[in-house]
Amino acid sequence: MKDISLRVGGAAGDGIASVGESFCRIFSRNGFYVFGHNGYQSVIRGGHVWFQARASPERIWSQGDGCDLLYALDRQTVDVHAPALRQGGIIVFDPEKFQVPPEKVPAGVRAFPVPTLELARKFSPQSILQNAVGMGACAFLAGVPFATLENVLGDQFRKKKDVLEQNLGAAKLGYEHAQAHGAASDKAMPMKGGAPKLLLTGNQAIALGAASAGLKFLAQYPMTPATSVMHWLAAHATQFDIVVKQAEDELAAINMAIGASYAGVRAMTATSGGGFSLMVEGLGLAGMTETPLVVVEAQRSGPSTGLPTKTEQGDLNMMLGASQGDFPRVILAPGGAAEAFRSTVRAFELAEEFQTPVLLASDLYLSEDLHAVDREELPLDHVPASLFAVPDPPSGSNGYKRYLLTPSGVSPRAIPGQKGLNFIASSDEHDEAGHLISDIYAGIPMFVEVRRKMMEKRMRKLGGILRTTEPPKLEGPANAEVTLVGWGSTALPVRDAMAILSSRGVAVNYLHVRQPFPLHAEAIAQVLRLAKRTLLVEQNYTGQLGRLIRAETGIDLPHKLLHYDGEPLYPWQVVGKVLEVTGRVAS
Amino acid sequence: MSLASAPPKTAGPALKVVYKSSTKPTWCPGCGDYGVVASVERALSSLQVPPHEVVVVGGIGCSSNLPHFLSSYGFHGLHGRAMPVAEGVKLANHGLHVIVTGGDGDGWGIGLGHALHAMRRNLDLTYIVMDNEIYGLTTGQASPTSTMGQKTKSTPQGVIEEPVNPISLSLAAGATYVARGFSGDPKQLSDLIAGGIKHRGFALIDVFSPCVTYNPLNTFDFFRQRLYKLDSAGHDPSDLVKAHAKALEWGDRIPTGLFYRVERPTYEELEPALKPGPLVHQKAGLQGKDKVLDEFV
Numbered sequence: 001m002k003d004i005s006l007r008v009g010g011a012a013g014d015g016i017a018s019v020g021e022s023f024c025r026i027f028s029r030n031g032f033y034v035f036g037h038n039g040y041q042s043v044i045r046g047g048h049v050w051f052q053a054r055a056s057p058e059r060i061w062s063q064g065d066g067c068d069l070l071y072a073l074d075r076q077t078v079d080v081h082a083p084a085l086r087q088g089g090i091i092v093f094d095p096e097k098f099q100v101p102p103e104k105v106p107a108g109v110r111a112f113p114v115p116t117l118e119l120a121r122k123f124s125p126q127s128i129l130q131n132a133v134g135m136g137a138c139a140f141l142a143g144v145p146f147a148t149l150e151n152v153l154g155d156q157f158r159k160k161k162d163v164l165e166q167n168l169g170a171a172k173l174g175y176e177h178a179q180a181h182g183a184a185s186d187k188a189m190p191m192k193g194g195a196p197k198l199l200l201t202g203n204q205a206i207a208l209g210a211a212s213a214g215l216k217f218l219a220q221y222p223m224t225p226a227t228s229v230m231h232w233l234a235a236h237a238t239q240f241d242i243v244v245k246q247a248e249d250e251l252a253a254i255n256m257a258i259g260a261s262y263a264g265v266r267a268m269t270a271t272s273g274g275g276f277s278l279m280v281e282g283l284g285l286a287g288m289t290e291t292p293l294v295v296v297e298a299q300r301s302g303p304s305t306g307l308p309t310k311t312e313q314g315d316l317n318m319m320l321g322a323s324q325g326d327f328p329r330v331i332l333a334p335g336g337a338a339e340a341f342r343s344t345v346r347a348f349e350l351a352e353e354f355q356t357p358v359l360l361a362s363d364l365y366l367s368e369d370l371h372a373v374d375r376e377e378l379p380l381d382h383v384p385a386s387l388f389a390v391p392d393p394p395s396g397s398n399g400y401k402r403y404l405l406t407p408s409g410v411s412p413r414a415i416p417g418q419k420g421l422n423f424i425a426s427s428d429e430h431d432e433a434g435h436l437i438s439d440i441y442a443g444i445p446m447f448v449e450v451r452r453k454m455m456e457k458r459m460r461k462l463g464g465i466l467r468t469t470e471p472p473k474l475e476g477p478a479n480a481e482v483t484l485v486g487w488g489s490t491a492l493p494v495r496d497a498m499a500i501l502s503s504r505g506v507a508v509n510y511l512h513v514r515q516p517f518p519l520h521a522e523a524i525a526q527v528l529r530l531a532k533r534t535l536l537v538e539q540n541y542t543g544q545l546g547r548l549i550r551a552e553t554g555i556d557l558p559h560k561l562l563h564y565d566g567e568p569l570y571p572w573q574v575v576g577k578v579l580e581v582t583g584r585v586a587s
Numbered sequence: 588m589s590l591a592s593a594p595p596k597t598a599g600p601a602l603k604v605v606y607k608s609s610t611k612p613t614w615c616p617g618c619g620d621y622g623v624v625a626s627v628e629r630a631l632s633s634l635q636v637p638p639h640e641v642v643v644v645g646g647i648g649c650s651s652n653l654p655h656f657l658s659s660y661g662f663h664g665l666h667g668r669a670m671p672v673a674e675g676v677k678l679a680n681h682g683l684h685v686i687v688t689g690g691d692g693d694g695w696g697i698g699l700g701h702a703l704h705a706m707r708r709n710l711d712l713t714y715i716v717m718d719n720e721i722y723g724l725t726t727g728q729a730s731p732t733s734t735m736g737q738k739t740k741s742t743p744q745g746v747i748e749e750p751v752n753p754i755s756l757s758l759a760a761g762a763t764y765v766a767r768g769f770s771g772d773p774k775q776l777s778d779l780i781a782g783g784i785k786h787r788g789f790a791l792i793d794v795f796s797p798c799v800t801y802n803p804l805n806t807f808d809f810f811r812q813r814l815y816k817l818d819s820a821g822h823d824p825s826d827l828v829k830a831h832a833k834a835l836e837w838g839d840r841i842p843t844g845l846f847y848r849v850e851r852p853t854y855e856e857l858e859p860a861l862k863p864g865p866l867v868h869q870k871a872g873l874q875g876k877d878k879v880l881d882e883f884v
């Protein structure tokens with residue numbers, strides 16, 4: 001695959017992510033597909049952080065394998081990342097800061113000194129301008145015309161004219177230095193000038209999807225990697241008239257969202273596994289009171305505080321079983337930013353149609369990394385339906401039953417403020433009118449029957465959800481040596497791995513389970529029964545989706561690639577496992 | 588669509604409003620909470636608020652069942668979490684009157700954090716705590732307001748924790764209407780509740796509401812012997828320092844009435860997204876707003 005990857009590394013506070021994002025934007029603006037991975041730690045200053053910006057004229061989904069340019073702001077970056085450099089790779093470093101010993105330079109790679117600090121000092125005594133110099137040098141090495149870099153920096157600093165001038169000047173010196181002293185990378189990618197791609201994080205796609213679906217109320221407590229959902233919506237709150245409430249904790253966040261939804265607006269909360277643990281009781285409350293609710297669960301490495309800045313898909317079991325008792329729920333697990341946008345819109349539709357909570361399962365990798373999508377993939381044409389399902393009854397009518405028993409299990413919903421439809425939503429078991437049957441009626445035969453009927457009414461919704469949602473589709477060729485099976489963000493490295501395998505003549509396809517619950521068990525069983533071989537790919541220790549599939553279909557997936565080290569899954573890891581499973585390489 | 592959207596608290600033509608629900612309270616005979624639900628009915632009737640413009644939110648506990656015994660809209664949520672539900676309701680439709688009801692365990696125990704934060708936000712909510720100094724529905728354990736030394740099923744040797752002081756806490760947290768009532772005095776209580784509903788901002792009404800089954804200490808007689816009225820004693824409810832001093836009175840003489848009231852902008856008034864009116868009536872979605880995508884180029 002034709003691609004180029006720039007990796008930049010240094011300490012937190014060095015502006016690493018900013019350099020990486022600018023590189024992503026240089027390419028996405030010029031019609032390239034891009035992926036930006038931010039490898040960071042739970043520190044604000046110091047430590048080691050790195051960013052990989054990968055670009056290709058073809059569709060790419062992940063950070064890819066290895067890099068071609070390594071801009072090292074410190075010696076540790078060379079130690080950690082030089083082994084990732086591919087043939088023809090270049091290490092950009094400032095000899096004033098450190099030297100790169102020859103033994104650290106892999107074969108086929110060159111170390112290219114750039115006096116970033118010295119050149120930066122021509123504009124400002126502040127060392128931060130070294131990044132502009134470094135970017136200028138890297139831009140040349142990547143084959144980027146200076147005007148293109150100028151364009152991106154111009155936007156980045158458009159509000160600070162003097163800062164912009166300094167940055168442009170410094171970048172130009174870096175660019176000219178590289179031009180005078182070094183040859184561009186073999187991977188240099190000529191700018192093709194296609195329609196600009198949109199560059200956004202998974203969380204931005206989710207926030208945008210929510211706003212498009214008609215979100216009016218977000219309650220959230222900050223927790224990595226869900227926090228930026230709140231950041232984007234807060235930044236656009238006055239523009240779109242959305243109430244963004246930072247709650248005192250996750251217990252409050254989910255209960256506020258439930259209250260707002262009960263009162264008739266589309267409401268959402270977002271968190272990670274730890275916060276979701278606190279929301280568990282609230283999830284059941286939404287199920288019992290039949291209140292539509294969307295909960296974003298952006299997973300990170302657990303258990304407990306785990307690795308707050310590292311990724312994992314370890315919360316599927318929790319999402320499946322969260323809260324006491326049985327109630328209908330939906331779990332959607334998009335793979336990619338455009339899918340996250342669509343799934344969020346769908347989450348609101350399902351929550352409303354079935355009056356029950358919908359979980360949108362993301363993870364740090366999907367939520368925080370940068371994805372490039374085509375503008376057409378984010379259509380903002382969704383028209384939110386009216387929530388006032390029940391018309392005002394004629395005056396004097398007193399027969400409204402909020403929890404009317406219906407064949408679908410869904411009852412007509414009234415909104416507080418509607419005259420004559422007053423009802424009570426109760427966390428206790430209740431009858432059709434909402435009156436509780438938990439105290440003086442509990443255990444009385446007539447109300448034993450009511451309990452049974454209410455339980456069945458709620459659970460009937462699952463059938464409707466299965467009928468109105470699409471079963472997972474096989475991606476890739478129908479005829480394949482191996483059928484990969486996964487969910488959520490695993491799709492990203494898997495799709496890139498499929499392209500690599502295809503170029504090597506190995507036909508694989510991928511069953512992307514975008515809706516882990518309710519699971520389209522029959523459709524999945526059909527695919528798995530026809531598969532020559534299967535390989536379960538998940539980013540957790542126990543193969544949680546695999547267990548679910550076995551429970552629902554009786555089919556075991558014996559070959560597994562389970563990844564739980566906190567780092568994103570790399571395409572080469574999938575490729576390696578496929579070659580092993582097909583007997584091409586020894587295990 | 589007759590959804591409440593007009594700003595609340597406007598005087599209308601006198602109408603007969605019925606707040607009594609067809610559901611009969613399930614409290615023990617003689618429970619203090621009967622006096623509270625009657626006072627809520629009386630307060631709402633006196634304010635001429637139509638029942639469909641009222642949402643009563645309860646948590647879990649004997650007193651938290653109160654929403655079932657009124658004919659308004661209601662939400663009977665989780666233990667300790669009535670307040671955030673009410674906050675969500677209010678922010679979604681600030682045209683509604685939102686009343687939160689619960690007990691001392693629900694509000695001053697498991698839900699304390701939510702109560703304090705709601706107070707500092709000064710949302711226009713009315714919070715009625717039926718304080719019986721005991722856990723009743725779970726059959727008689729110590730509550731956060733149980734008296735030091737009181738023997739309960741969970742503290743057979745006597746309580747060894749200081750009780751929380753709901754009035755002091757609420758004053759410190761920034762509630763803008765802080766009152767105490769007694770379910771044995773429904774006239775004063777309904778006035779305090781009506782005052783709280785009329786008040787623009789967060790109103791707390793802590794109510795001594797004796798548990799006749801599990802609390803032999805804090806009985807109707809206990810309170811009748813000790814309570815006196817702040818207004819009769821010339822208390823100035825605009826004075827925060829004096830309110831704090833009055834909140835500390837306990838023992839032979841315990842004050843009831845309005846401790847403190849102040850006008851401050853409410854959260855709803857300060858929230859920019861509510862400027863165009865209640866959220867529930869606003870346009871939703873991003874149709875025609877494709878320009879927002881430009882920021883991702």
